[in-house]
Amino acid sequence: MNGGQRNAVELALTPTLTWLWGPPGTGKTTTVSAIVAKLCGRGKRVLLAAPTNAALDVAVQSLLKRMPELANGALVRLGQPADQSLADRAEGRVLIDEIAAERGAPLAKHRVEVSGRLRELRRTLDALKPHQGRLTLEQETTRLRAETEIAALQAVVRELDKSLRDVRRQICREATVVAATAHQVVLETLKEISFDLVVLDEASMTSAALAMLVAGAGRGHTVIAGDFRQLPPVVVADTPAAQEWLRRSPFEKAGIATAVSEGRTPPRLAALTEQYRMRRRIGHIVSTAFYPESPLMTARSVARRPVRSRAPWASAQLVVVDTSGMKARTARRQGAFSRYNLMHAQLAAALVSGVSEQARDIALISPFAPQARLLESLLPEAHLDEWAASTVHRFQGGERDIVVYDTVDSGRGVSRLHRWFTEGDTGSEGARLLNVAASRARDHLVVVGALDRLHPPGSTRDPVWTFFAHLLDQATSLPWEHVPAFSRGVTERVTSGIDERLRDDIGRAATVDMWLPGSPVRGLIDLLPALREIRHDDPESEAVTVWVEPEADGHVPTEAMYARREGVNVRPCLPILESCAVIGDVVWSAGESLLGPYPGVVLRTEHRAFADAVRRMQRRRSGMAPGSGRLGDECGRCRRMLVRYEQTRTGQPDVRYECPACDRTILSSASRRRRT
Template identity: 70%
Template sequence: MGIGAKRKLIDIIQKALSSGPMTQDALLESVHRAGLRRVDVGDLYEVCARHSLAEFRDGIWVPRIPVTSEGNAVPPEDSSKEQTYKDGVLHRPDETEAAAEAERLVRQLGLPAVEPAPPPGPVPSGWADAAKDAARAFGDELQAVSKRRTQTDVPLTMGSEAGQAGGRKMMRFEAEGDVGVTEGTPALLVIRHAHFEVEVVSMFGNVLTLSAPSDTPLVSEATLRIDLSWLLVAQSRRLSELAHGGPGFDAGAALAAVTAGERHVMASQAELPVQAVDGLNEGQRDAVNLALRPGLTWLWGPPGTGKTTTISALVAELCARRMRVLLAAPTNAALDVAIGAVLKKLPGAAEGMLVRLGQPADPSLVDRNAGRVLVDEIAAARGAPVARRRVEAGIELRSCRQTLAALKRRREKLTPEEEATRLGAETKITYLRALQRELDRCMGEVRRQVCREAAIVAATAHQVVLETLKELTFDVVILDEASMTTAALAMLVAGAGRGHTVIAGDFRQLPPIAVAETPAAQEWLKRSPFEKAGISAAVARGRPPASLAALTEQYRMRAPIGDVVSTAFYPESPLVTAPAVKTRAVRSRVSWAGSPLVFVDTSNLRARTARRQGMHSRYNLMHAQLVAAMVGGATADLHDLALITPFAPQARLLESLLPDAHLDEWAASTVHRFQGGERDIVVYDTVDTGHGVSPMHRWFTEGSAGSEGARLLNVAASRARDDLVVIGALDSLHRRGASRDAVWTFFAHLLDRADRLPWEKLLTSSGVTELVSAAAVAERLGDDLARAATVEMWLPRAPLRELPGLIPALSAVRGADPETEAVTVWVEPDQDGYLPAEALRARREGVNIRPLTPILESGAVIGDVVWSSSGTLLGGTPGVVFRTEHRVFADAVRRAQRRRSGRIPGTGQLGDDCGRCQRMMVRTEAGRRGGTDLRYECAVCDHPSRRSPRR
């Protein structure tokens, strides 16, 4: 959007909102009527957020203070004399009084009256264009995200308190839907009618840890309201501010991080002191030496090669040379790993020497006995009067809101005394909210001072662009796990230094993730600095730059695992297993992992791949049931285990299988969430089989070295220390005649060296999952139905020969909720829209039969029992049939397979008949990239070509 159009849009929005809040549709209609017909919700959100025109709350745009088309605040024509403007900000009496109270408290802290402003750094040619292009990429991503949804509400359950940190409460919940945000994202926790500002600290599976204000009540259920675009706006705004440079920002250093160019490597400096190289191998010592020299250094650290160890030694030596360091990483987990290693290198560091911004995922960093490192904790101690008053203001505010709520519940007219009480409460609420804002601003100043005085500041890459670190400069910038950081964000991080930058990571592991498909987004948001600067391409050509230090000695994987990973993913820089690994004792033992490499081939199982709730991602129920047998048959000798899969719905199923007694030692997660982790034994469930959802996901069919599929497989396999167990359909994963890319090479070498374990042997180790013969299916189903309170079945297209015999048992099921149907049987009609005769008979006899197409699942959840089959469960030939009795697993499967209700009846609801022909309405659903397609239609009347005399 051009400048002129944007100014016109600002004017239109101001005029439209001048009379008060508007719905998004109404505001968009006003914009279109004014002539800007190409403006969409993404443009609307970007302009309103960037220029502080309005806030989006519950589908309503709520105006903020008036602004000019340049984004500056201006007084409205009818502003009262009590209101004043200072520095472009509207001030009211309550805000002035609040600022005065906050100022009195700040004077006690001894902060400098004027914050020193660093000089602007050099601005090379090419920087303005790069900043403009990267900002455009953020704008494209904002539009793409906004078209999907700008705000999402995620139901939370199983709330518990996880501890305290820096005067804030750590709360843990189980998310009932996709969260879809990065760690460090701010959000609103909605508890009944109260809102609390929180931060997403960590996500593991569907378990979410939040940092909340100390006065947040502990509840079992809440809603997490997430603004999906705040970070994009912040990064885009920062790039716009720095288009021509700015205080404390080195545009040359920023541009170097994404620009191809050969660094001149200076002659070797003095030898490192003994303590600096203690415990380092030759490659790690060379990397530290290279990174100590001014300029840009690339540190390539494949899995297990000690990249974190190398970084910690480098940071310790930089501190010894009195250089100020910014240590950044894209996630809380990755940052905390680096901080832990640095703290081990600096055991005697004084409090405040190393500080960590934001809330950690690692609980050992909270309230450390050896000295606090969290900025919030140190700031809370230094700013105790301000922090204490902030807590008091929150308590007073809650009391005033309770008073107002009580008065609102009164039906009769308020008495004069009650009116006075109401007015007093409203006035005090206004003052307290203003005071909270002022106190938060003061605590922000304290946090900045803590960071200014520290020798090492650790922060996630996203936090570098926010207010606390804005315009703070560093002698050296280290960006770890940079392969997961966008090129655009890497520029902003590097610009906080003075040109001495270390970019560390592994460009053969997971890349950054973005939604937009525009050329700008592909260039700046879907590529890491390694790709943008041409480092990965140079390595592939066999011409690595002199500024690249490549680590090659790995200390994690047993040699057979390491050799397969090296051959498939690191042919240009082969990994060598350290001697210590070969003599390392084995801690975890289990019957189904008798050698370092095991492959469980499910080709003849013909397990079905389905989509969560019919339309999202992928999961494989039979694979999960096999894992249930593996976990159920484990003994006390299995100390350390990870269940990993590339698909989020499958990760949730696997997570439900973890016993409470092993939640600390065992883990289940997607590959994306587990990058940086390691376990003694890793079970990797590939999920995709080619049956059900088809074709196979491109992760398995497009496997070149830099592809997402190769990176996922690399990360999954390289998490294993002692044993790697892969579950998959070999006939689909490793096809003869396929191109010999990295994924093909991995499976070829895996199959050459791995022990083959038939899936049938897994079922003998535990009674959790059992193999049921076709002849016994109907009888066993009847037994389970007799004990069940809820039933949901999925029956793909086929004659349902066993259904009539189960009609009495299905009709007898009685649920606890009279408003919900206890039984839902989904049946797939034929291509002309007709149901099998057995299903029509069941419906006539009172069973809740629901037509659905397509049905990729085949099975049932009956109370605490999960059934699945490779054929149609109630057909004449059900194929392989599994039965798993496991309450938590059954609940997880129920959540994965249930059909949501809304405009179309879902699970637990009766269907409708067509008003024209009286046939049953069919729920039609399909997943597609970027969205879903859900319809409710008559198979005949809505498809005239199918009309026939058949009934």
């Protein structure tokens, strides 16, 4: 342990409240385990809590590494772990029901058997997840059977848990260390059981209200550990009380975060400053942007650490792919929800497909869940265990050798940048999110983003602005034009012969979905012969669907009307943020309208799982009237096609279908009646 960690341990031995500030990679969990070990050695009983199962398991593993002798019933882990290596440990049981089963409780033995079966079934579902959308009949049957059995076993678990309550309480009374999530602390099992020391790890992710309840399980000796510069608790409610007690962590509620920002040193705060995770350049940019009051130092051992993972595009510790010149479009999942950027995902496909076996440890992360799902579809099955694709929120606490951070927002399509990029003050969610994303990287951090929008000149020097300023100054630039060359043909930039290539792909496809913003869409006429050749056996859906933006008078473009008369399912939508086509296993995207006279940058990606994921992301109503085999969504008065209007107001989707002629007339008449 370094000097800062030893000082933190000594401070925490005093039987009062201690605050432990552990920025990324500084060994906070190691320090927590040392504190618990010291107090256990003095005969104290300890409650170890964390907000999530994953965070709790990390703390438990660290403690077992320091004190393996606890794994004989002295350390009890409540609930089901996220880390399955804690189950059925040969070195000694730690899960409460396994301990009860060893002591001869028959109900506990049955509970352990049921838990084991549930783990098997969940592994089965996890193995099928990469094939979602293209399961064979046998695989679909397996999935349904697994889900049905899981539901039945969960009901059994609930009944067993009721019967096992007294057994579990007795085991907890006899334990030296009880490990539980923050919410488990307030449940029946630990009711009226008191502890000499309460340690709440990852407290920055815990609400102030819940932290107070956890601390109440002790006699006053409490250690609150976390990093208030990382992500705060997730809260849906926006009432003043929710913002005060649920949105704020104990660090904010107690004034610790404010004091640090103002340059004051709070009493009983131990700050760790030596980090062991990030290479020097990555650590420096994270420290400069997010920890100016308590700068991070990179341990000497980091420079001596061998590089485990290599990729041809990760040539430096910091790499930036500036997509400003692509004019990539940001869209919304199903037209109304969270954001994704198809072109950015296609660049990620190029990066992932271009690595060799030397890239053993990679993470693709994004602030937006739809983009994370697209990135997840790109992971090769051979690397599902070592590689990861996730939102930043889900990946807090994780780390990888190589991290690719896709910012998604480009200012085109969805024109307004998310507040994560525009409100970057110290303590803002945007600054915390960017801090977490960057600090997950051990050896290489690759940032993909439209820097002309994310880092405009003349902005205030908040942490987000500072991060991007240092990134542009210190990172190696990888031009986006060079990225497709790494992909071994998976992603390519198409600069000529677009119509011919589209026709070739359509000729091999069973389904086609197109999203064409603006007018005209001249290329659609040239594709009609190929589109007419597609045959589809499902009477409830269309093999070909073309979404177009209506013109100012509400009519669809002339080329689209002609295609509709030729039997193509043309659907008007306003606005259309995407510019793309999903043709079988191939995804096309463009900066401007794909079939317009000037499509801009055009990318083509051939990847079955990715194409399936894009279809799910963009799925709207099919346009078929159920059971009729005929196109639906026509105006009942004038037979004109209804237009799908997609808007998002204050974060809530607003989707409606209207006739641009009749509904406008009705609204106008109603308005005149109100005036009279």
